[in-house]
Amino acid sequence: MVTDVVATDVTVTEMVEMVRRPRVVRRADLHASVSDPAAASMNFLNEVAGRFPDAVSLAAGRPYDGFYTAHDIDRFLAVYRGHLAERGLSAAQIDRTLLQYGRTNGVIGDLIARMLATDEGIEVPSDAVMVTAGCQEAMIIALRGLCSGPDDVVLAVEPCYVGFTGAARILDIDVVPVPEAPDGLDPEAVVRVAAEVRASGRRPRALYVVPNFANPSGVSMPVPARKRLLEAAREADLLILEDDPYGLFGLDDEPRPTLKALDSDHSVIYLGSFAKSVFPGARVGFLVADQPVVDAAHHRTLLADELSTVKSMLTVNTSPIAQAVVGGMLIDSEFSLRTANRGKVEHYRTNLRTLLESLSREFGDDPRMRWNAPEGGFFAVLDVPFEADEELLEVSARDYGVLWTPMSYFYGSGGGECAIRLSCSVLEPSQVEEGVRRLGKLVRDRAS
CATH class of the missing domain: 3.40.640.10 (Type I PLP-dependent aspartate aminotransferase-like (Major domain))
Known part of the structure; x- marks a missing residue:
């Protein structure tokens, strides 16, 4: 069967290129969750951690690797x-x-x-x-x-x-x-x-x-x-x-x-x-x-x-x-x-105590610095006298070798701009101490 050919200004080569051209999806047409600011922020944190693998991570809230084997x-x-x-x-x-x-x-x-x-x-x-x-x-x-x-x-x-x-x-x-x-x-x-x-x-x-x-x-x-x-x-x-x-x-x-x-x-x-x-x-x-x-x-x-x-x-x-x-x-x-996790409980207790003791040692003489003292868990919050944003996090990872999480990530419509979340779960106690020491140098340099 022979089909009619409609004459157009499009050449055969141009038609082939049109077929090969990938379909483009407009980001504006995607659901709002794709560009969720909080999710994008956490992705940024992961990306920074990947670029500076030698930085001590006071950001990661995952469990300690040493407890698990295949x-x-x-x-x-x-x-x-x-x-x-x-x-x-x-x-x-x-x-x-x-x-x-x-x-x-x-x-x-x-x-x-x-x-x-x-x-x-x-x-x-x-x-x-x-x-x-x-x-x-x-x-x-x-x-x-x-x-x-x-x-x-x-x-x-x-x-x-x-x-x-x-x-x-x-x-x-x-x-x-x-x-x-x-x-x-x-x-x-x-x-x-x-x-x-x-x-x-x-x-x-x-x-x-x-x-x-x-x-x-x-x-x-x-x-x-x-x-x-x-x-x-x-x-x-x-x-x-x-x-x-x-x-x-x-x-x-x-x-x-x-x-x-x-x-x-x-x-x-x-x-x-x-x-x-x-x-x-x-x-x-x-x-x-x-x-x-x-x-x-x-x-x-x-x-x-x-x-x-x-x-x-x-x-x-x-x-x-x-x-x-x-x-x-x-x-x-x-x-x-509780029975199965006795060893983990002791590890996380030691780490949290180490974190709080290190903060006191590093910032105890500075009246501008405040932090809470949680009764357990993986996290503490440090208030700082300047904005702790993604730009500063990049500087912290690159120049000071320490990662942390901006508290602003956890607010829906503003808040936490001058505070950071510190996590101690994934580290050894000596790493927690070193991370806080590096953080102290960053804070003093930025605050002055």
Whole structure:
């Protein structure tokens, strides 16, 4: 069959070039989360760290590498396989459990529930536990499930972990800040901000908070404030999203009950992670959502069951192999992360004490310098008498050999310009001391 040829001014060569030319996507047409300032800032921090690998990093908040070996994977996997065999599963059933698609909400929910009861006094049914691909997925699932309309917003303590604000941005959910006080979130401020949100015609659905040794501030809420926060949430008709990645790592053994352990009326959705307590590469987190859900026909389910639909469309299910590794660790430690992490706790305690002692030694005679003294965790905040921005961070890495994180990264609309977050988790104590010494030289040079 012969087709008609339409005469044009375009030559054959030009037509070939047009076909070869790559399709260009305008950045302005992409979702706002692609150009999220907080995410871009963290990317900048990673890029600077890559260009100056010899700089001491007081910026990285990841766990210490010395606690992990690849042999742990084989060991814990063998423990979990033995556990399944003891439950009567055949070899073929064990292989299917590990290698096939699994239950959307996970296969180790019962083990996590036992761990929560042992370590935290949290008593929930295993069906209330959803195993997620890291805690970041748990945040996204909770946000997507709770916020159903354009007027739904979430409240969050500020300064705030950028992973949470970034997750909300991906979902086009507005985050309304509640300023953090020196001793943690003020429950009365939560009530006030929630009322202001309602007066503006929007609906506050939940409050995000890290009660134990928060990232980035290191602040921990006193127990009376935790109890009052639960009352405030009821008054403001809010669910609480409690994130607890650092609760194991206090400077002492003083009990600090989670909000979920104090929760008597299902006001708290508990977000957990095994990144710090097992190893980050497993990418296993979880959420506990034991809130009853009632439909129009008065049929009752658990919120965790309802949220499974969101997860099934997000990641289908969390890797059963990764779950098995974490499950093996829980079995091996008799369902106690506190038992399994004794060595890590001592390391992080030593490092935080070293950081605080080094700051006192380096800046104790300078009245312009202030820093907080967290009771645990990975982070402390240093206030400085000048703007600590990305330009200064570049100078710090290149000329002084030390990295840190601008606190401005953790504010949504201004704040933290003259403060820096210091992390001590990934280093040896001697490296912490050297990092603070280098930081001291930078600060004195810049301040003078």
